[in-house]
Amino acid sequence: MQIVETTNEGLKRAYTVTIPAADIAGRVEGEVKKIAPQIKMPGFRPGKVPANLVRKMHGAQLHQEALQTSIRAAMDKLVADHKLRPAMQPAVALGEGYDEGKDAELTVELEVLPEIAAPSTDGLKLEKLTVPVTDEQIDEAVLRIAAGQKSFTEAKKGTKAKDGDQLIIDFLGKLDGVAFEGGTAEDQALEIGAGRFIPGFEEQLVGAKAGDEKTITVTFPEDYPAANLAGKETTFDITVKAVKNPGEFEANDEFAKMLGLESLEQLRTLLKGQLEQETAGLTRTQMKRALLDQLAAGHDFAVPPSMVEAEFEQIWAQLEQEAQREENPEEALKEIESEKDDYRKIAERRVRLGLLLSEIGQANGVAVSAQEMEMLIRQAAQQYREQDRQRFVDYVRSEPLAAAQLRAPLYEDKVVDFLFDKAEVTEREVTRDELQAAIEAEEGAAAEAAPAKKAAPKKKAAKEEAPVAAEEAAADEAPKKKAPAKKKAAAEDEAPAVEEAPKKKSPAKKKTEG
CATH class of the missing domain: 3.10.50.40 (Chitinase A; domain 3)
Structure with a gap:
């Protein structure tokens, strides 16, 4: 097999690969010998059908299978010999005019992942904004429940x-x-x-x-x-x-018992836990965005255009869906169209951060365990009908790309948690409004190229700021946000x-x- 590099520009690579006809023919012969003992044909004892008749009956199919096997083997050798890290699936084309008995000439085009210098995790400084839950907030929550029991x-x-x-x-x-x-x-x-x-x-x-x-x-x-x-x-x-x-209405033990609880104190404890969990989620969002801003500011390297385009298409599809749900869809579509370049820059930032987090995770042994992956698969399967769940589980286990997409968000969170542990963290108590304002300010900083006077790019595309390809830079991240429900229902x-x-x-x- 002959491999010739034809392009080496930035992250783009291209090759011509020639697979000798003899290699393909050898695979065909191997298959003929393998299946001949299983072929039954009138006039011949089982297993005694001549090889030339087997080739006549199944030659076209065997040749096609041998060709595909040879191409896969050639791609594996190309990646291994040239130590390539493909960013996306390589584009492989078989030369025109190919026929059985000829050498197979392939053209292969791909983009590779950039070489990223091992990022330092030292010197990270983060401020953790916390919102204490007050008795007044718990009282308000009790009253809201009471309103539903009025x-x-x-x-x-x-x-x-x-x-x-x-x-x-x-x-x-x-x-x-x-x-x-x-x-x-x-x-x-x-x-x-x-x-x-x-x-x-x-x-x-x-x-x-x-x-x-x-x-x-x-x-x-x-x-x-x-x-x-x-x-x-x-x-x-x-x-x-x-x-x-x-x-x-009186907030007392009798009211709590109406709700199936033992006492008002138990109700208040449950509500406090819910409020703390909610504000903890906002605090994590604020810290994560601040962390990603620091990482983005300290690293600037070329990213594969194909990965950026895939991420952009995901963002754009979501934006178009949201625009269609607006009161004036045409106006909403015009607005996002005018900010298309901003969203593309956001997609590039996401990809860069994803690759960076992947590098940090691999360098520091961050991994998703087999048990965690099994739990992810089982949880994801619950969204399907009961009769389809096992089929989904089998599909994810057999498709590396599907597994990577499912694994990516958890892997990203684990890398972020690792960086939280490494960072110097100071805490400051704030109100909920102040915490929300800090998150929105970080949204603005993340959407680097977005016009200051327009909030749309910041709120829609950069809101999660979730990097793609957070594990092994192998897959786009599955969308985390669900499409918002309609504002009004027929009721x-x-x-x-x-x-x-x-x-x-x-x-x-x-x-x-x-």
């Missing part, structure tokens, strides 16, 4: 409804005088001031009494999910059947077309916050 008692006859009261109503919605689908309900509970109905609906019922009948006019939001109602002025005929006052569960779903908080988050 009880109401019927008010005295003639009582006028005020903010915080609950009404039991029947309503009939009309668009241009005609009742519309989903605009009718009976015995609907409505808490004034809760903001669960479309803007202007609850406010017009302040002062209503049991037995009142009234018609109100409201305009549906422009982004309302039902297209026939979005931005339209409608009327609602309302009958007030009851006015109820909220019950008095068909209680009062279709009238009651709005929460705009920002998901049910899970509400539960955590109480």
Whole structure:
């Protein structure tokens, strides 16, 4: 086999590889001898079919398999002999006009990983911003839980409804005088001031009494999910059947027992732990960004364009999806298009940091254990249907690239933890708002080329600042962020077309916050 280097420019390499026809033919002969004893053919005893007949029957298939095996072997030899570290899968092309009996001439193009001087982990200095959990914050969390457990008692006859009261109503919605689908309900509970109905609906019922009948006019939001109602002025005929006052709430052991706990103290302890865990996550984000900023400032080396392009495409696809969910998708797409170069620079920074973390990890023996990898695979498999989980597990175990993608985020975190332990860390107590401001300031510093007057690149693409290829620089990092949920849902569960779903908080988050 002959290997000739044709390009060696920066991180780009190109080669011509010639595989002798005799090598390929030898592999074919080896396969013929291997399978001949298993071939059955009329007129011949089992295992006695002549080799020339085996070649006639299966020659084309055997040759194709032998060619592919030869190419893989040639690529392995090329990488080993030239001590290459491919950044991405090499591009391999078989020369035109190739046919059986001829030498196979390959052209191979690839990018290699840069040689990175062993980065020093000495001299790192980090400030850890911590947010203490106060009794007042715990009290607020208890009250938020209480709000979800609120009880109401019927008010005295003639009582006028005020903010915080609950009404039991029947309503009939009309668009241009005609009742519309989903605009009718009976015995609907409505808490004034809760903001669960479309803007202007609850406010017009302040002062209503049991037995009142009234018609109100409201305009549906422009982004309302039902297209026939979005931005339209409608009327609602309302009958007030009851006015109820909220019950008095007392934070005590009885309230905690209603929630399935032993005491109020246990509830407060649980809430404190949740709040501490939440702020600890923000603190880690702040420290990680400060760490990455220090690493980025101290290292500048060329990175493989193919890796940058792959990372950029991942960022760009996410941005386009987010833009499509905006109220004005075309305007949002124009905005990100004007900042395309900024996002490409962010992608380059991510790749550089990923390679740097990989080098630090390998130099210091950081690794993901077999047990940790098994746990990762099992956890990832849970997102699939039960009947498909084992197939996913088998796929990851058989595909090195899929395994590397799954392993990368954990490997990155382990390298970051290693650097945290090496760094000189000072602690400072701050408020939650101050911590959030520090994170946003670091976002701005990370998006180095982003225009100062525009926040979009900082908030969208650089928010996580998660380097790609954090292990062995072999794979793009799987996206960490989930696509945000829609701002508004149809809310068909209680009062279709009238009651709005929460705009920002998901049910899970509400539960955590109480």
